[in-house]
Amino acid sequence: MKQPDSLKALITQLTAPSEEATSSDREQEEDTLYNFGFIDEDSKREVRRKLLKAVAIPGHLVPFASRDLPVAKGWGTGGLQITLALVKPDDTLKVIDQGDDDSVNAVNLRRFIQKTTNLQVTTDTLEATIVQTRHRVPEEPLGEDQILVLQVPMADPLRWVEPSIERSTEMHAEADYAPIWVYMYESVVRSGDVDISSQYPVMVEERYLMDTTPAPRYDVPALHMSKTLYLYGAGREKRIYAIPPYSRVAPLEFEDYPFKTEQKPGQACEKCGSTATYLTQHYIEAKSVDGTASHSATNGTEGYWAFFCSDTSYCNKRKKVI
Amino acid sequence: MGYVATKGGTEAVLKAEQLVEYFRLRGESEPIRIEQIQDQFRLAVDRAMGEGSLYAPALAALALKQSEGDAVEASFLLRAYRSTLPRLSYSLPTSGARMRAIRRISSTFKDIPGGQLLGPTRDYQPRLLNTLLNHESSQTVRRYLADFEAQVRQNSPSDGQVGYFPKVIESMRAQGIMAEAEKGAEEEEPFDVTRKAISFPAPRSVRLQILTRGDNGSLLAFAYSSIRGYGDVHPTLGEMRVGYLPVEVNHPLTGEVVEIGEILATECEMVSRVKSTNEAEEESSPKFGLGYGFSFGHGEDKAVSMAILDRVLSASKAGKLHGQSGPAANEEFVLLHVDAIEASGFTAHYKLPHYVTFQADIRVLERAKDHATAKSAESAEKHRRFRQKLALPTEADEVERIMPDNGEDEG
Numbered sequence: 001m002k003q004p005d006s007l008k009a010l011i012t013q014l015t016a017p018s019e020e021a022t023s024s025d026r027e028q029e030e031d032t033l034y035n036f037g038f039i040d041e042d043s044k045r046e047v048r049r050k051l052l053k054a055v056a057i058p059g060h061l062v063p064f065a066s067r068d069l070p071v072a073k074g075w076g077t078g079g080l081q082i083t084l085a086l087v088k089p090d091d092t093l094k095v096i097d098q099g100d101d102d103s104v105n106a107v108n109l110r111r112f113i114q115k116t117t118n119l120q121v122t123t124d125t126l127e128a129t130i131v132q133t134r135h136r137v138p139e140e141p142l143g144e145d146q147i148l149v150l151q152v153p154m155a156d157p158l159r160w161v162e163p164s165i166e167r168s169t170e171m172h173a174e175a176d177y178a179p180i181w182v183y184m185y186e187s188v189v190r191s192g193d194v195d196i197s198s199q200y201p202v203m204v205e206e207r208y209l210m211d212t213t214p215a216p217r218y219d220v221p222a223l224h225m226s227k228t229l230y231l232y233g234a235g236r237e238k239r240i241y242a243i244p245p246y247s248r249v250a251p252l253e254f255e256d257y258p259f260k261t262e263q264k265p266g267q268a269c270e271k272c273g274s275t276a277t278y279l280t281q282h283y284i285e286a287k288s289v290d291g292t293a294s295h296s297a298t299n300g301t302e303g304y305w306a307f308f309c310s311d312t313s314y315c316n317k318r319k320k321v322i
Numbered sequence: 323m324g325y326v327a328t329k330g331g332t333e334a335v336l337k338a339e340q341l342v343e344y345f346r347l348r349g350e351s352e353p354i355r356i357e358q359i360q361d362q363f364r365l366a367v368d369r370a371m372g373e374g375s376l377y378a379p380a381l382a383a384l385a386l387k388q389s390e391g392d393a394v395e396a397s398f399l400l401r402a403y404r405s406t407l408p409r410l411s412y413s414l415p416t417s418g419a420r421m422r423a424i425r426r427i428s429s430t431f432k433d434i435p436g437g438q439l440l441g442p443t444r445d446y447q448p449r450l451l452n453t454l455l456n457h458e459s460s461q462t463v464r465r466y467l468a469d470f471e472a473q474v475r476q477n478s479p480s481d482g483q484v485g486y487f488p489k490v491i492e493s494m495r496a497q498g499i500m501a502e503a504e505k506g507a508e509e510e511e512p513f514d515v516t517r518k519a520i521s522f523p524a525p526r527s528v529r530l531q532i533l534t535r536g537d538n539g540s541l542l543a544f545a546y547s548s549i550r551g552y553g554d555v556h557p558t559l560g561e562m563r564v565g566y567l568p569v570e571v572n573h574p575l576t577g578e579v580v581e582i583g584e585i586l587a588t589e590c591e592m593v594s595r596v597k598s599t600n601e602a603e604e605e606s607s608p609k610f611g612l613g614y615g616f617s618f619g620h621g622e623d624k625a626v627s628m629a630i631l632d633r634v635l636s637a638s639k640a641g642k643l644h645g646q647s648g649p650a651a652n653e654e655f656v657l658l659h660v661d662a663i664e665a666s667g668f669t670a671h672y673k674l675p676h677y678v679t680f681q682a683d684i685r686v687l688e689r690a691k692d693h694a695t696a697k698s699a700e701s702a703e704k705h706r707r708f709r710q711k712l713a714l715p716t717e718a719d720e721v722e723r724i725m726p727d728n729g730e731d732e733g
Contacts, residue, residue, distance in 0.1 A: 034406050035406060038405070038406060039405055039406070040405070040406060040407065040408045041408075042408060042409070042517075043517075046517070050519075063519030063520070063521055064519050065515075065516065065517050065518050065519050066519070067405040067516070068398075068401035068402050068404060068405045068663060069402055069405060070399075070402035071402075072398070072663075072666070072667035072671065073663055073667030073668060074664075074667040074668030074669075074670070074671035075667060075671050075674065097674070097675060098675045098676075098677045098678045099678065100331075102330070102331035103331055103675055104334060104335055104674075104675070105674050105675065106331070107331045107332045107335045108335060111335075134674075135676075135678045135679055136678055153668070153671070164522075164654055165521070165522050165654055165658075166521075166522040166523060166654060169521070169522075190690075191686075191689070191690035191693055191694075192689065192692070192693025192694075192696070192697075193689055193690075193693070195686050195690060196686075197679065197682040197683045197685065197686040198678070198679040198682045199679075214678075214679045215678070216678055216679065216681070216682040217682065236664050236668055238519055238520070262682050262685040264685075278678070278681075279681070280681045281681060281684075310677065310678050310681075
């Protein structure tokens, strides 16, 4: 068997350490130490079984064992386990965080997946067979042959109103969602509208209340009747859930306080000019006369806050077309 | 053009990795050998094995070296490594009575069957910094060991059974003062929290596994809260023992019991009154209940804390109190928050980018601000109309009265 041998090898290495351990030695050691996709095959199978159950019961929270990974819990281990359990050597993977392929955590997760699978990676949403993401749904609509894997921190949409899992499980079973409606009503009274900014609760197939992960409200409509399979993984909370393709997904709303996204009319990305994408604010450093960035503008341009697309790959594509 | 590129994440990550290595090495002192950590940072190694849930002293020592001594980081490395190993077999149940003890104490009776054995403990040592350690050398170490071994040879008893003790709890059971173990629970195949999803209410085997993998500090804090004031359990240490336990499995082919090695472990049993909600039962036969604690290696605080929490949670469940007697008596609350890897991971995740959600937060904040402004304008208007209705002077009139010149423009 592969693993016990490598364990033995590692222990031998430890007890008789070679004086010069070079970094190439290290690479090799990593290659022989780990299984394809890091986690062992039995654990992968467990994840796949739970995924099937999740797809069969849209929006329902399915407990899974959740193995420890070399990535901190709360940093995407749920999504990661789904991806690792699903990938085949011929898959093409895209990993984003905040919509950005080059965000530090996306880099870290991609590096880990690549190291343990040697998979083809891409930044192009349309080229990927699996997209793993945190906090965003890509701007470009995904197709039937693609899978979106979302990293989930909290999993249970009732957590705000009922922290006990034992109790909230009963509430889901009985479709007892009154407390979340009261929560929303109270927020309307206090703040003039529903004050849930991200992680907006939705009803899936008119049965289960579901947490949309801390994606902005802007991304919620993309879940409804989508062509793509959405898989949600919460590693620390040990839960998996799913929205199968062409499922009805409806955000909670009141007749007189309809669901609204963050979109502001007239606001556009300063890079690609898009008015129909989710934008985040970025500070543009002041430029001094010689063109270098500086904190204070002596004679150059003032620093200011600009809006850019959070989906960097889509933004770059648009820029190229322009 | 004209924008500061947001590219560079990959490069930054790689550079950060180099910097970590640089900061670990820049002192240029002699590199620590794994063997030294294993020998001389014995308790740190044990803690990492416990929280890392992997009995592998050499790997734990490596993890400690790699993590520059950070206990949680070292446990994290072990946990991650553990995930790559298939579950080949489960060891057979063993009993603390089979432990070759190096330490064994009870605070229930001065004299217990087998006697008290203090063993290696700092408990009765004044905590004074030992400056002599500054000058420790291989020579002084050798001399100490030689002297100590000579002393041991002189005094060692000839009895081959040394180190094996009967359990204090068993003698208490014989006296009829201990409540019987839950029927059926002992025969039940234990739940494996690393392979199966847990749900609540959880069986006791789940509780014991999560507690023994738990963070030392968290267990200590929860147990302390319960005995200090947020709880009504008044435990006594029935027995604590530290020693070597045999690990046995069924031979995969012959099915025979085979001992495959031994582990150093700490076991603790706390006793406290079982307060039954059933009054008749309470009056007929009051008993002590048992709380069980276990940790890999030499980990006394952990074993004691775990035993207290096990007792508190058993009492709470038996009495259907669900945490009414303090946070430490709430099963979900304790079990879901004691894991070092989970707690540190999620707490640290706030260091990750939250640009997208924060932008969404800003929009909600703006909306709430507009609402507050509109509301205060509305109430000011109401106030003005009310004063008008009562023919009271308006605010503008007031200003006019106090500072007559001020109103010129309006007039």
